[in-house]
Amino acid sequence: MAEPLRVVITGAAGQIAYSLLYMVAKGDVFGPNQPIILHLLDIPFMMGVLEGVVMELSDCALPLLHGVIPTDDPNVAFKDVSAAFLVGAMPRKQGMERKDLLGANVKIFKVQGEALDKYAKKDVKVLVVGNPANTNALICSRYAPSIPKENFTAMTRLDQNRAQAQIASRVGVPVQQVSNVIIWGNHSSTQFPDAAHATVSIDGKSIPVPEAVKDCDWLGSVFVETVQKRGAAVIAARKMSSAMSAAKAASDHMRDWFLGTAPGNHMFYL
Template sequence: MSEPIRVAVTGAAGQIAYSLLYSIARGEVFGPTQPVVMTLLDIAPMMGVLNGVVMELMDCALPLLSNVIPTDDPEVAFANVDAAILVGAMPRREGMERKDLLKANVKIFMVQGKALDKVAKKNVKVLVVGNPANTNALITKKFAPSIPKENFTAMTRLDQNRAQAQIAARCAVPCNSVRNVIIWGNHSSTQFPDVRHAVVSKDGKDLPVYDAVKDDAWLKGDFITTVQKRGAAVIAARKLSSAMSAAKGIVDHMKDWWAGTKEGEYVSMGVISDGNTYGVGKDLIFSFPCKVAADHSYQVVGGLDIDTFSREKLDITAKELTEERDDAYAFLEVDSNL
């Protein structure tokens, strides 16, 4: 086995982490031969619960788990880490406005960005899950200027998985028979789940999704709104945010970022925009289709056709992200040139 890598998870006493930590510790994310040291961060009042989580991880007797370090100190949690999965945030609750959620959370991610900048490895891979994830990732990046900007991502893989599952059910095929679904933009109700470039493998053939589904009205209507509102629907049913499916999205995102994507496939990742890609303004964490190499580097897939319908959807979600960014900077009085 190789030397252990250090992986930090925040919100480690919460429900998403409870569904996630076992997968990391047993090798589903960073590989079946890669040992890990896990540093688990939560707030001081949750340390009793977190200690119980540590006991359970130890009791699993997982050979790849070299050590577990629970803490309420971000600098302890992020010291020399190779990967940081920022799950912890004030949770979104039924009836809560997104702006309220943003105001409550940007200060959390400012503190964590500063800690990452101070003590993490400079090649650390940071995935922000806590909502509003895209803008929280942007704030984290702003306060960690010594870490490359491309090392900060936001999770939209849960949305991609939701969209993929909807198409698979409609076509009566396994989920892995649907490829290259794209989530554009924000992890919010403005996101655009796009299947114009996706394919379905059925009866030995690869078919464009529109040909496989044969229901354009559904694909441009109920399919999109179902994916956009899925998180709210889960909250309405459970009275809690998505946990099991969110953990699976984290696993998928980090596994592909660490090991690379399959040939001919791309995945949705919230990454920093350069102002020159698909008409999206600069300095937004925007979900694009990406391909990832074995060295952990990724590239946004270029050259995809954007029709008028898609352009309208991209502009709506970009506008929301621009407003979120400006609100976040105002809350923190951040210089936009930082």
């Protein structure tokens, strides 16, 4: 069996991490033969909750999980890690101006970037999940100058997964038969899900999505708006933000980055 891979997850006591941790620890991300040592980072106030999460990981009795290090110290969290899921970020609260949100996140991702620069492996792959993900990834990379810029990515995979699912439902095929949907822009209501170059596999043939859907008006309006506003729709229905689907998207993103995409699929990231 391979040497254990050290993986850090920030915001580890939060909603997204609660789903993500299990996926990572049981082999969904780095493969069924890759042992994992999890480094779990959260703020001091959340250490009690994180203790409960660590208990649950132990109770799962996962063969690939060779260790768990819960901490509120970034220097400990990023020590020798090969992969980083930066989930924790300051959420935008009611009455908060965008500049206030950016100011709070600069502090968080400056500290984490400096810790990555000093303690992580130089080929570490960093996935920023916490929004605004593109801005946070830029800040983090700025403070980790010894790590290649291409090793910092911002997650748009949730929007890609949402778009694939909408097309699959419309055409009436399993979601894995839809490939190469592109999301332009940030993870926000201003993004543009683009199916122009996507394909659907039907009866063993690869068919362009516009040809398979046979409804350009739907692709240019309902499809785009549904993907753009899906997060808000989930909150309206669930009274909480997307967590399970965000964790799955983070898992998909890192898996494809580490292990490669399926034949015929391509991975685009920022």
